[in-house]
Amino acid sequence: MEVVPGQSAQARLQVAHLHNRTPIEVPVFIEHSIKPGPTLLLLAGIHGDEVNGIEILRQCIAKGITKPRKGTTICIPVVNVIGYVHNQRDLPDGRDLNRAFPGKKTGSLAAQIAHQLTQWVLPHTDLVVDFHTGGAQRFNAPQIRLSGDDPELLKKAKVFGAPFVIYNKPTPKSLRHTCDKKGIPLLLFEGGKSNDITASVSNAGVNGVKRLMYELKMLSPKFKVSKPKYKTIEIINSSWVRASSSGMFKPLIEVGQWTEKGANIGQLSDPYGQSSISVLAPNAGYIFNVNQAPTVYQGDALFHISTEIRYSQNEG
Ligand SMILES: [Zn+2]
Numbered sequence: 001m002e003v004v005p006g007q008s009a010q011a012r013l014q015v016a017h018l019h020n021r022t023p024i025e026v027p028v029f030i031e032h033s034i035k036p037g038p039t040l041l042l043l044a045g046i047h048g049d050e051v052n053g054i055e056i057l058r059q060c061i062a063k064g065i066t067k068p069r070k071g072t073t074i075c076i077p078v079v080n081v082i083g084y085v086h087n088q089r090d091l092p093d094g095r096d097l098n099r100a101f102p103g104k105k106t107g108s109l110a111a112q113i114a115h116q117l118t119q120w121v122l123p124h125t126d127l128v129v130d131f132h133t134g135g136a137q138r139f140n141a142p143q144i145r146l147s148g149d150d151p152e153l154l155k156k157a158k159v160f161g162a163p164f165v166i167y168n169k170p171t172p173k174s175l176r177h178t179c180d181k182k183g184i185p186l187l188l189f190e191g192g193k194s195n196d197i198t199a200s201v202s203n204a205g206v207n208g209v210k211r212l213m214y215e216l217k218m219l220s221p222k223f224k225v226s227k228p229k230y231k232t233i234e235i236i237n238s239s240w241v242r243a244s245s246s247g248m249f250k251p252l253i254e255v256g257q258w259t260e261k262g263a264n265i266g267q268l269s270d271p272y273g274q275s276s277i278s279v280l281a282p283n284a285g286y287i288f289n290v291n292q293a294p295t296v297y298q299g300d301a302l303f304h305i306s307t308e309i310r311y312s313q314n315e316g
Helices: 051-062 081-085 109-124 151-160 175-182 199-215
Strands: 008-017 023-032 039-044 072-076 127-134 138-146 164-167 186-193 233-242 247-251 264-269 276-280 285-291 301-311
Touching (some): 008 109, 023 081, 023 109, 039 051, 039 109, 039 199, 051 072, 051 127, 051 186, 051 199, 072 109, 109 175, 127 175, 138 199, 151 199, 186 199, 233 285, 264 301
Parallel strands (some): 039 072, 039 127, 138 164
Antiparallel strands (some): 008 023, 023 072, 138 186, 138 285, 233 301, 247 264, 285 301
16 A cells, blocks of 8 residues: 555555454554655564553554654554464464564465565665563563664664663564664664553653654654653673572562672572572672562573673763
């Protein structure tokens, strides 16, 4: 379909059919300004249970933020429409959509959806923001993930203004991996945990979209842009603190906080009140992910902690 300048459109991307012939359609919201400019693609819900990302884009549409003063926004709040209905990360066949890119027309349901996005949406895009949350009960501090040495992308991540920027390689066959290969800049937002909406995370996402659109001169002048309250902390290296035994788990530190080496950051207990052990910070660093599961198994990830950081001045 064609959306002429000055027009809004609600399209349905026909991504696949189920075996019972039910068509799978993904709603796509397009806002095309009369003034030419870049095309910003905003995506959430590639994992159907990561509703905090969906909430961020819901707010962006409802408040009119995605109506640009120049250029175009393409907004897909729920990519994995089937997973979302079932509060599930994956598709009904158990496949992870974010491990199916660039996709294949004749492949699995995940591969077909990925193919349609790669084929029909990505070629129109100058910049992508893909919204995710931590998996299961692992709560992420709001953060932008980057692949590495791209100063332009780092600048955009700082403009977004999430408290943390994390460097890590894209997961093979993820949307970020495909965008990297195609040279399409992508900011991966992570914040909160699955099946949960936390207002501070939603606010970080919505404010980030506004700041980014302001920087791109796309934001309508009716919106105010707030400066981030903090300097972005770049996490160069990090490691997981894992459970040394199974049991009930109580974190004793808030996500996003700094810990000193050796501090007691959590408690692992047996359910009968017979034993309890402290989880000690292996090094000083920022805790940017906390497992909020009440019960954990030996070897489970409890905290993600920075091992090497860099403070940087925010842009914009
Ligand atoms: Zn995700």
